Amino acid sequence: MKIETHANSEELLNRAKKVLAGGVSSEFRKYSYPHALFYSHGKGSRIYDVDGNEYLDFTLSQGPLILGHSHPEVLKAVHEYSEKGQLFAGQHIQEIELAEKLNRLIPSAEMMRFCLDGSEAVHTAFRLARAKTEKQKFLRFEGHYHGWLDNVCWGISAPSLDALGERESPTVSPWSNGLPAQSGEESIVLPWNDLELVQKTVANHHQEIAAIITEPIMCNNGCILPEEGFLQGLRDICDKYNITLIFDEVITGFRVGLGGAQQYYGVTPDLSIFAKAMGSGYPISAIVGKSAWMSLIEEGKVIHAGTMNSCNPTVAAALATIEVLEREKAHERIYRLGRKLMMGLQQAAEESGHSLLVQGLGPMLHTGFSPLEKVKDYRDTFSYDKKLLSSFVAGMHQRGIRIIGRGLWYISAVHTESDIDFAIQNARELLKEIK
Missing domain, CATH: 3.90.1150.10 (Aspartate Aminotransferase, domain 1)
Structure with a gap:
């Protein structure tokens, strides 16, 4: 070849x-x-x-x-369900079936909403975390990718190791021109896999931290596994200080296993983001979470919307994908x-x-x-x-x-x-x- x-x-x-x-x-x-x-x-x-x-x-x-x-089963499912309609601006049966399946498979998925991509779902999670905790900032980690929108577009990369500065107080660089300066102030960025540093930082700033977001496996840079006890340590910190734990499972979801990395490692976050492998290439994502958080959407206190959300082809693709993974x-x-x-x-x-x-x-x-x-x-x-x-x-x-x-x-x-x-x-x- x-x-x-x-x-x-x-x-x-x-x-x-x-x-x-x-x-x-x-x-x-x-x-x-x-x-x-x-x-x-x-x-x-x-x-x-x-x-x-x-x-x-x-x-x-x-x-x-x-x-x-x-994959023939995915293409067949998309074709057959699309023939019934592309988009209803209303609900349809396979949307319920997919949600019921995620509810059964994913530990944190008590309730959910469907979106189109990971970036959008991440921002829904931040909105929920702020509303639930009544705090504003989120803590995230160097080199982790949570989409390309403004407030997560800091600390994704650096031109050199020296440019990162000290571990205890990293120098956070913008990933793109055109970012509003205040968007960089929404987050605290730390090196990953350093639980002691997270504990120290949160102890000093917990009154302003609404969420900790992490890739449970650092897939976007080096495919780095969490150190033993790190994810559980984040869970314990969030429980102690009224902070929302968010797992970005855009990559790990349905790839590490049907229940994601949270099932693999036995650590259940409050909110999670799933996308990519869930839909076999069709544009679908999901924010899933515990009812105490997702009920804020249910009650209309936190707004989540999108004309194209849960359109027929994407839901059919996701349902068929998961069914094949389960069966085989x-x-x-x-x-x-x-x-x-x-x-x-x-x-x-x-x-x-x-x-x-x-x-x-x-x-x-x-x-x-x-x-x-x-x-x-x-x-x-x-x-x-x-x-x-x-x-x-x-x-x-x-x-x-x-x-x-x-x-x-x-x-x-x-x-x-x-x-x-x-x-x-x-x-x-x-x-x-x-x-």
């Missing part, structure tokens, strides 16, 4: 740049190798570009395609293949003398070249050799294997043993070539 040309993609990108800012409709798509590519179709674990190139796909559209591309016990397979890939990549690196750090649970994993034995927070990610990673990602791409540029891999329920073997073998050959 050696890639020979991207000429058609390049031509289309030049055409797109005349009408689309940067030639794309989402910033991250600009950073594909060798440039933003155009795709024609996807099937199972494969995706095909307009030059006819075939790729074994571990990006899965940044995570949502847990059943792979174009897909997570057993996803974990097994993911862990095989992790071990194979690690062994291939050792054989070639590379310090390749492979982290994650298996359903998602991260590869980065680092002398560290473990990366525990965003600050540790500055140990990664980004130039070497770029060479690795580009080399895998040229061999017909598509992974996310920052080193993140996703496994689907339709990847096979031979897919994993193929990826490991090509990684082994490539690692012997690059320096």
